[in-house]
Amino acid sequence: MEISPAHARELEKQQQRKAALQEACEVAFEGVDRILFEAGCGHGHWLTSYAETQPEQTCVGIDLISWRIRKGLDKRDKRQLQNLHFFKAELGEFLEILPERIRFDLTVLLFPDPWPKAKHHRRRMVQTAFLDEVARRTDVGGRFCFRSDDLPYYEWTVEHLEAHSEWAIDTKAEWPHEMETYFQEMMDGYHSVVARRV
Ligand SMILES: C[S@@+](CC[C@H](N)C(=O)[O-])C[C@H]1O[C@@H](n2cnc3c(N)ncnc32)[C@H](O)[C@@H]1O
Numbered sequence: 364m365e366i367s368p369a370h371a372r373e374l375e376k377q378q379q380r381k382a383a384l385q386e387a388c389e390v391a392f393e394g395v396d397r398i399l400f401e402a403g404c405g406h407g408h409w410l411t412s413y414a415e416t417q418p419e420q421t422c423v424g425i426d427l428i429s430w431r432i433r434k435g436l437d438k439r440d441k442r443q444l445q446n447l448h449f450f451k452a453e454l455g456e457f458l459e460i461l462p463e464r465i466r467f468d469l470t471v472l473l474f475p476d477p478w479p480k481a482k483h484h485r486r487r488m489v490q491t492a493f494l495d496e497v498a499r500r501t502d503v504g505g506r507f508c509f510r511s512d513d514l515p516y517y518e519w520t521v522e523h524l525e526a527h528s529e530w531a532i533d534t535k536a537e538w539p540h541e542m543e544t545y546f547q548e549m550m551d552g553y554h555s556v557v558a559r560r561v
Contacts, residue, residue: 384452385460391448396464398423401471402454402488405545407435409473412542414447420468425452454488458496467500469539470507474546474553477513489520491527498529501560508539508557512550521556530558
């Protein structure tokens with residue numbers, strides 16, 4: 364099938380973006396096999412605080428928005444945290460280029476965009492394919508943690524986890540680390556769920 368010149372240019376840009384991201388990850392993750400992964404980390408409040416308390420754990424946050432990532436990097440540099448990495452990246456592209464050997468000890472989504480209209484639900488980060496990929500990179504016992512102020516998105520996530528054969532909701536699990544995110548501070552309340560890889 365023929366593609367338009369504009370589409371061809373977009374594909375070329377995407378290839379270049381992914382190649383640059385892959386190179387940056389290869390440098391940052393030299394000697395690293397296991398990470399804590401936060402998708403949609405925003406300004407990096409939670410991840411910076413977590414990384415400070417867990418210096419032996421490599422912590423990786425990604426977000427689509429450059430200035431949010433810059434704020435995260437500023438926090439990291441001020442606190443001189445060697446175990447903390449932030450990348451400007453789209454979730455699907457990041458998972459595509461991430462070195463195969465990298466395993467996830469813990470995956471965190473905090474206040475992800477809820478995309479409330481049904482026609483936009485396919486844009487939500489929590490999808491079966493995403494849970495499949497995180498499960499593939501997580502050893503049995505590893506955790507997936509989700510928190511949102513949006514009840515319908517929370518329920519969507521619970522339903523997707525309950526329907527997934529490789530995740531089991533752990534109602535007794537403690538939240539891994541309490542630190543208000545930028546969005547959490549603005550909300551009146553929230554719902555959290557922790558699942559374990561089975
Ligand atoms: C509502 S904000 C929450 C930010 C942060 N977790 C907090 O609680 O303050 C959602 C974030 O997810 C990012 N995001 C949305 N879709 C994304 C995607 N596909 N890949 C990477 N980041 C994404 C947005 O840029 C935004 O910063």
